[in-house]
Amino acid sequence: MTPRAAAGGPLAPSEPQLSAVDGLAQLSFVVYRMLERRAAEQDLSIIQTRLLGILRDRRPTMNELAKLLVLDKSSTSGLVERAERRGLVTRSPSPTDGRAVLVSLTGDGRSLLAGAAIRFEADAAALLEHLPRTERRVLSRLISRVLVAHAAERGIDLFPTFEID
Amino acid sequence: MTPRAAAGGPLAPSEPQLSAVDGLAQLSFVVYRMLERRAAEQDLSIIQTRLLGILRDRRPTMNELAKLLVLDKSSTSGLVERAERRGLVTRSPSPTDGRAVLVSLTGDGRSLLAGAAIRFEADAAALLEHLPRTERRVLSRLISRVLVAHAAERGIDLFPTFEID
DNA sequence: TATTGTTATACTCTATAACTATA
DNA sequence: TATAGTTATAGAGTATAACAATA
Numbered sequence: 001m002t003p004r005a006a007a008g009g010p011l012a013p014s015e016p017q018l019s020a021v022d023g024l025a026q027l028s029f030v031v032y033r034m035l036e037r038r039a040a041e042q043d044l045s046i047i048q049t050r051l052l053g054i055l056r057d058r059r060p061t062m063n064e065l066a067k068l069l070v071l072d073k074s075s076t077s078g079l080v081e082r083a084e085r086r087g088l089v090t091r092s093p094s095p096t097d098g099r100a101v102l103v104s105l106t107g108d109g110r111s112l113l114a115g116a117a118i119r120f121e122a123d124a125a126a127l128l129e130h131l132p133r134t135e136r137r138v139l140s141r142l143i144s145r146v147l148v149a150h151a152a153e154r155g156i157d158l159f160p161t162f163e164i165d
Numbered sequence: 166m167t168p169r170a171a172a173g174g175p176l177a178p179s180e181p182q183l184s185a186v187d188g189l190a191q192l193s194f195v196v197y198r199m200l201e202r203r204a205a206e207q208d209l210s211i212i213q214t215r216l217l218g219i220l221r222d223r224r225p226t227m228n229e230l231a232k233l234l235v236l237d238k239s240s241t242s243g244l245v246e247r248a249e250r251r252g253l254v255t256r257s258p259s260p261t262d263g264r265a266v267l268v269s270l271t272g273d274g275r276s277l278l279a280g281a282a283i284r285f286e287a288d289a290a291a292l293l294e295h296l297p298r299t300e301r302r303v304l305s306r307l308i309s310r311v312l313v314a315h316a317a318e319r320g321i322d323l324f325p326t327f328e329i330d
Numbered sequence: 331t332a333t334t335g336t337t338a339t340a341c342t343c344t345a346t347a348a349c350t351a352t353a
Numbered sequence: 354t355a356t357a358g359t360t361a362t363a364g365a366g367t368a369t370a371a372c373a374a375t376a
């Protein structure tokens with residue numbers, strides 16, 4: 001990676017094209033920051049956004065949440081506590097396990113998430129529209145293939161025939 | 166973005182390919198985490214790594230640093246203070262402006278940065294090697310074109326003929 | 331007066347360790 | 354005893370506001 005790519009700033013190599021590695025790194029930063037900015041517009045951090053995103057179609061226990069977010073359970077407690085204080089999520093006792101707590105999204109949480117998601121999608125679409133339609137499709141397919149292969153390497157099937165959970 | 170893409174986890178749409186937006190978001194997360202992991206192996210955060218990356222070929226003032234990192238000057242003070250305490254950077258008075266401070270990389274800082282960069286480059290290369298060489302080149306070129314167009318939109322030329330600075 | 335940088339303060343995010351309550 | 358979750362504590366990272374020193 002060139003120094004400037006590492007800094008996330010503009011590049012000035014002598015070739016008229018970024019190296020594959022620099023391109024990947026730069027693209028990652030650009031997209032990550034789009035997400036960060038759109039989340040911030042709703043006063044959400046990336047981790048808060050991911051929390052809400054997980055809750056959009058699930059109602060996990062604190063423990064499951066910690067695993068999904070790859071966080072310590074104490075970090076998850078704090079994260080959920082702050083989100084609950086803002087009225088974005090609620091905690092309720094599990095009916096089947098007296099120790100467990102179920103976390104779910106409130107209407108306010110859902111609205112905030114939807115706002116961020118819609119704006120981010122527009123950003124991502126605008127970024128891709130720099131390419132003509134045909135090449136956009138090629139890019140999309142190649143990215144998909146890379147991700148599928150990368151996931152498969154880790155024993156994850158991105159497209160299981162049935163929902164397994 | 167689908168709920169699962171927002172969560173950064175595996176996806177299960179019914180089509181055998183990710184949507185363009187989901188692919189972009191997923192790819193961004195995957196690459197960002199590679200960088201995060203490799204930096205962490207050197208006990209560096211992403212922001213510390215970016216700091217060192219900027220210093221690899223520059224010796225900016227605190228003020229310039231704050232602008233490059235898009236951080237408040239007070240945040241930059243703290244960031245540099247912690248890096249200096251670890252012996253990764255040094256602060257010295259500017260010879261031309263009695264108020265200014267110049268920040269530069271130490272040998273230790275350079276080594277740490279190099280270690281993270283080399284490992285990250287290997288990760289990125291491995292990710293791309295999931296595609297045959299020809300398609301890898303196509304992907305690389307398309308990503309480059311998207312980034313160049315995106316930068317141009319913001320008045321930035323990714324490939325200026327001369328170093329301007 | 332304006333600019334450069336640091337410091338005080340406050341909040342988010344994270345982990346480790348110690349704790350409570352339930353299984 | 355083991356598991357689920359919270360709390361205490363500590364540190365990184367961030368911003369705002371107040372400040373000191375220099376231009």
